Amino acid sequence: MVSKPHGGKLVRRIAAPKTRERILSEQKEYPKAEIDHGRAIDLENIAHGVYSPLKGFLTSDDFQSVLDHMRLSDDTPWTIPIVLDVEKPEFEEGDAILLYYDDLPIARMHVEEIYTYDKKEFAQKIFKTTDPNHPGVAKVYAMSEYLVGGEIELLNELPNPFAKYTLRPVETRVLFKERGWKTIVAFQTRNVPHMGHEYVQKAALTFVDGLFINPVLGKKKRGDYKDEVIIKAYEVLFKHYYPKDAATLATVRYEMRYAGPREAIHHAIMRKNFGATHFIVGRDHAGVGDYYGPYEAWDLFDEFPDLGITPMFIREAFYCRKCCGMVNAKICPHSEEFHVRISGTKLRKMIMSGEKPPEYMMRPEVYEVIRSFKNPFVE
Structure with a gap:
C-alpha cells in the first residue's frame, strides 16, 4: 500500500485562482520580504506537500523541538528546521505579508511569530559541528538575525527547466x-x-x-x-x-x-x-x-x-x-x-x-x- 503522508494528511497550500488574483491585484498594500532561492524552493515543497505536515515555516516551539528532540512540538518526527530568516522586519506578528524572490511574489504568509535564535546552537545540533568550513554551517552563519514562523499560500512558482x-x-x-x-x-x-x-x-x-x-x-x-x-x-x-x-x-x-x-x-x-x-x-x-x-x-x-x-x-x-x-x-x-x-x-x-x-x-x-x-x- 502506498504510504500515508507524514502526519496523516498531504498538505496543499496553493492559493485558489480567485484568491490569487485578488492578492496579486492588492500586492502593493502588503508588507513584503525578499527571500533567496533556497527559501523559494522550500515554499514550493511546503505548498505541494513534499514537507507534509508543515503548512509554513516553523514557529519557535517547533524550531526548538526540532533542534532538541528531532521532532515537532506535537511529537511528529522532523529533523531539519524549515525556517525563514529576515533582516529587521518591517511587519508585525499577526500581519499578512508577501514573500518575493527576484521581484516575483511567491507566496502570502500569515505571520504567527517573529523570534531570534542562536546560530551556534543551530549549527551544533543540526550539523554536529560549528566549523564554518561545513557548507551547511556556513549557510547558517550567513542567515539574518530574525526568524519568521507562520502558514503560507503559494502564489507563483519559479521557472522550471525540468x-x-x-x-x-x-x-x-x-x-x-x-x-x-x-x-x-x-x-x-x-x-x-x-x-x-x-x-x-x-x-x-x-x-x-x-x-x-x-x-x-x-x-x-x-x-x-x-x-x-x-x-x-x-x-x-x-x-x-x-x-x-x-x-x-x-x-x-x-x-x-x-x-x-x-x-x-x-x-x-x-x-x-x-x-x-x-x-x-x-x-x-x-x-x-x-x-x-x-x-x-x-x-x-x-x-x-x-x-x-x-x-x-x-x-x-x-x-x-x-x-x-x-x-x-x-x-x-x-x-x-x-x-x-x-x-x-x-x-x-x-x-x-x-x-x-x-x-x-x-x-x-x-x-x-x-x-x-x-x-x-x-x-
Whole structure:
C-alpha cells in the first residue's frame, strides 16, 4: 500500500485562482520580504506537500523541538528546521505579508511569530559541528538575525527547466496506484549513476514492486554534477537497462543541507510524502567531508520506529575481480586485493582528464552523455 503522508494528511497550500488574483491585484498594500532561492524552493515543497505536515515555516516551539528532540512540538518526527530568516522586519506578528524572490511574489504568509535564535546552537545540533568550513554551517552563519514562523499560500512558482520530469506528491501517488505498486523504494541522488548506484537500486527493487529514482535538482556545491547532466544520464540508463514497468524517474527541487544523519531522515520523510514505502539509505548519506561516519545515518533510523517508511540499508557496492561482478561486503568472501572501489571523486577525475571509466565502473552510455557536455560540473 502506498504510504500515508507524514502526519496523516498531504498538505496543499496553493492559493485558489480567485484568491490569487485578488492578492496579486492588492500586492502593493502588503508588507513584503525578499527571500533567496533556497527559501523559494522550500515554499514550493511546503505548498505541494513534499514537507507534509508543515503548512509554513516553523514557529519557535517547533524550531526548538526540532533542534532538541528531532521532532515537532506535537511529537511528529522532523529533523531539519524549515525556517525563514529576515533582516529587521518591517511587519508585525499577526500581519499578512508577501514573500518575493527576484521581484516575483511567491507566496502570502500569515505571520504567527517573529523570534531570534542562536546560530551556534543551530549549527551544533543540526550539523554536529560549528566549523564554518561545513557548507551547511556556513549557510547558517550567513542567515539574518530574525526568524519568521507562520502558514503560507503559494502564489507563483519559479521557472522550471525540468518541468517534464517534475511530479508532485499528489501525482506520484496516482502514478504508483495506476501501476499497481503497493511497495515502492525511493532512491535519492545528486550524482550521475555509476554501477555501484545501479547495483544498490536493483538490489532494493528485488524486494518491492517499484523503484522511484528521485534526483535532487537545485543549488549544489562546487564539483557536483549539473542538473541537466544528471537527468540526461538517467534518461539513457532507463532507456537501456531498467524495466519500464518497475521503475520511474521524477525530480524534486531541494537545496541540500549536507546535514548527514539528520538529513537522511528528512530525505526519507520527503519520499514518504511522495508515496514511497521504503527508502534506500546510502553510505555517508547527505554527508560532506569527514563530519559524519560512513554508516552513522543507519544508526539514527533506530531512534524513529514511528517514521512510517522502511529504511533499506544496502552496503556500498564494489567490483570484485574474483567474483567478476558488483558485490558488497556481505556477499563477497574475497580479500581486499580483489576489490575495486567505485569512488565518485575518482570517476570525476577520470572524466575531467578525458579518460573513459572501465565498464564495471560506469555504463559507456552514461559516460558518453557526460562527455557530450562542455563542462558537466558546477563551478
